[in-house]
Amino acid sequence: MAEHPAYPVGLRLTGRRVVVLGGGQVAQRRLPALIAAGADIRLVSPEATPSVEAMADAGEIAWDRRPYAEGDLADAWYALIATSDPEANTAASAEAERHRVWCVRSDDADRATAWTPATGHSEGVTVAVLTTNARGRDPRHTAAIRDAVVEGLRDGTLVAPHHRTRTAGVALVGGGPGDPDLITVRGRRLLAEADVVIADRLGPRDLLAELPPHVEVIDAAKIPYGRFMAQEAINNALIEHAKQGKAVVRLKGGDPFVFGRGMEEAQALAEAGIPCTVVPGISSSVSVPGAAGIPVTHRGVAHEFTVVSGHVAPDDERSLVDWASLAKLTGTLVILMGVDKIGRIAETLVAHGKSPDTPVALVQEGTTAAQRRVDATLATVARTVVAQEVKPPAVIVVGEVVHVGPHGTV
Structure with a gap:
């Protein structure tokens, strides 16, 4: 045999x-x-x-x-x-x-x-690799071949064209916090199959360089708005390209639904009758602190964490954040898009009972080669941001977890 x-x-x-x-x-x-x-x-x-x-x-x-x-x-x-x-x-x-x-x-x-056989799966396809005969069986070699094929199919480096008619539509893909290796396997595969990619500034830009020459890459910030608001113009661009029969990827930073306005785009596509796939992404709210050695929760230190947007100041009438309640929480507070408002945010938290000595960490360009971490307290963070020239994008972490890990004392 x-x-x-x-x-x-x-x-x-x-x-x-x-x-x-x-x-x-x-x-x-x-x-x-x-x-x-x-x-x-x-x-x-x-x-x-x-x-x-x-x-x-x-x-x-x-x-x-x-x-x-x-x-x-x-x-x-x-x-x-x-x-x-x-x-x-x-x-x-x-x-x-x-x-x-x-x-x-x-x-x-x-x-x-x-x-x-050594098996793996990629979007409805099972890859099974068998050694030719018992005498030459090498399970590690067989598994390595399996892994190479599956990884190639998943990340698009091994392209197997669809020969049946492909359904046009839009995929809202969360690209993760910035490091191109942190996009999901499905997100990377959909990018490899796209005809059009409409990308945000905060998406993983390095992935765009890997796309085939025929793929049209559109910078969302440069879509002509005219009489439309920016988001409405982006929605229209997604619909227009999908109606042309193209596979469209909307590449967003982090997760599409965490301050990414992904639901607005999904609703617009649904109203236009355009099929939409949502691919979750790793949110910067947890991944960037983690990359900087900060756990958003830690046993005996923080049993909860809260993520808020800081793009609107606490005293702005448009703010939907209950800063007074946040000041009373004992867990971790993660603030996105809040670099230019952090002074007023810190003042508000202190005014509502948060200790001025509460640790604060700002992680700029998290998970990328340009990542840096700046530490402060609620009392000093406003002037520290100016002195250290902290620029967006940066994730701000407020709480005792800042002192946990390589940079901390716990």
């Missing part, structure tokens, strides 16, 4: 009996895929890892808490043999052969009738 290559095939196991012998690490790794395939799974094992036990407790698998016994594979379509008892594995493998049950053995692949 080892002289011939394995024949690759995809098993449709929905509702069909699958027997897993052994509840250890092998079962823990293989069970999630079998569950996802909709198989009727019976685990036979005296013991199981906590993760496998949790699957049984959740009703995802049935568990017989005993060793293998003759007859366990009689009604199976597929079997995974992974016990620590070589004799039980051999006996179960022989039973599988008699009942014509495809059988995987974790202890001896040469004696198995089936092999588990």
